[in-house]
Amino acid sequence: MDLDRQGWRRCLLSGAVFVVCMAGTTLPTPLYGLYQEKFGFSALMVTVVYAVYAFGVIGVLLLAGNASDSVGRRPVLLAGLGFAAASAVCFLCADGMPWLYAGRLLSGLSAGLFTGAATAYVMELAPPGGASRATFVATAANMGGLGCGPLLAGILAQYASWPLYLPFVVHLALVAAAAVVLLRLPETVRERRPLSTVRPQKPALPPQVRAVFGPAAIAAFVGFALFGVFTSVSPAFLAESLGVHNRAVSGLVVALAFFASTAGQLAVGRIGVERSLPLGCGVLLAGLALLAGALWWDLLALVVLSALVSGVGQGLAFRGALSAVAGASPADQRAAVISTLFLVAYTGISLPVIGVGVLEGPLGLEGAGLVFIACMAVLVLGAAGYLLRRPARAAAN
Template structure:
């Protein structure tokens, strides 16, 4: 039984990674879109925020629908939205289709984040539940990291930088659709998809005590990742004179891979301890980001991706573990979706703020961001430590 079930949760994790990779594919390409279409750095953050708002909207409206209609139908819809986003980028003729592509990417991520996390956990045999938790969060972060790495390499070393990344992604989505179609349903008594009704995620009483600290940690960590996926390419080009798309993609990828590595530390630390420690490591990463911005040097930025990503990963896996462990099985998808609503507010709100402050220089906006997020992470860590002591 264990031997047969192991590939099932890994197959679901693979589809999760492919879907999330599509959401970050445009990151190294924003400079090319700016040259082709002509828009400001503020518009880059707006395009990025459209994605985050799409995620939040789906999570709020149908974040817990998979608890009723099953995991597979929701994930298949998410893969369909991801394919629609790739087609929109392939047909891109201006800002309108960029917005459509990012909105559909947001829909796909919103449908996947909570649902796929719950699905991977449920497909795993009981003795591999801890590994499945890592597989789910690693698929999320690893997929987000693979997106810019793939598109950066293809943009730099092929002659079709704005089409080939999306064609490759469509092929991967087709494989993921087939894998997901063949996986078993894990929700007992799942109703037909047509019976689904929009319903906001709600928090059972037993979850509320752990949700606040988990949500704070997720917000702070995702805000750093939002900066790396939206405005770091512009900083690299304008202030550090780094124009190689593959290098830009690799630096962004580094933050997400460091997040995956940080998650490996959580089983030894314990989820409750990992969250405040993750906040502390995240503050160090923000300090390195501020140093890079202030001095215009590349090395602190690379270290910021490594250190900040590690802190984010520690906090995320700790948060997912605490929340999923406290949630009843029949409400787990909705509760995890609520957690990711908070996380994606962390991606969108600070990034829009940076876009508004980016004139006269992006550096100044980044320094304000780093100071604000460090203060938030410090307050979060202090609150979590005080809660542990009491």
């Protein structure tokens, strides 16, 4: 009993470290409007600054996504916290666009190191027989941390002094505390190898995975693209179209999408993996429709409802996609296939967001958003149609 209690304590502490790191990646979300006022850049540049984060994540996934399997979990996680701290320092020193780019890139490197390593670490620290609960801790820490970032920054920026500085000072303090906690936790990789043994991972897609990978990748792409749009441009829409200038409210709206994703992922256990992917596609369509209504009629209630529904859909679809792809993959290529799925997902969080920024000039924010929604709806309908026509083939592979 004491060993179980100690194991869960370590599991929860590692989850708390995970939360701190992921919160830093979304911390600037409600502050982009203030940076626009300070530096005078366009809405397009907001989306580019945001998308730089995804390029950092993709780079790490390709070059060092499996590093913690070789050198150990703690060294990789400590490096991730170091990048998180460096990102906060860049935002604190920001006096122009290069600092924002550097801060977002470092944040992406931090998330890229943490995503796989922290998930494995949380599960490995749990006591025997606790895999299901440990998966919940890792999922909640990942998405919950992403939701806590804009919520924390929005509250501090709205109700405290120094809105462009205090959120990052607080995060630096949290990162320091997380590093202390991490140093007190045990290493779980028993046979560690030198860093020189880490090799770049090539994307892999064996023939037996292709039937299920297509719809799974589309669902992941659309879900992450929705998160990208909510995180990068929803504060601007709330302020310009709805007159909502309260940064705490802007942060809360974004946070709701991430919190709802956690709920969607947890629901997969009851719904079942086979049904969660097509159901997630349907819920994503509903979220897109609600977002279109919010843009067309300028209704805050629809924005909030869209965040909740889209988050649930993303959670259902992504966990279903991940489970389906992992189950169809050969054991010796599973990690590479999963990395390929993450590459597609993080492409979704970058390129469509930049597209919205490009279209914002000629079409306005609402028009650009509606074009984005139409494109994403076509993709989701294609994936859902495939799953409905050939569910047996998708499940079998």
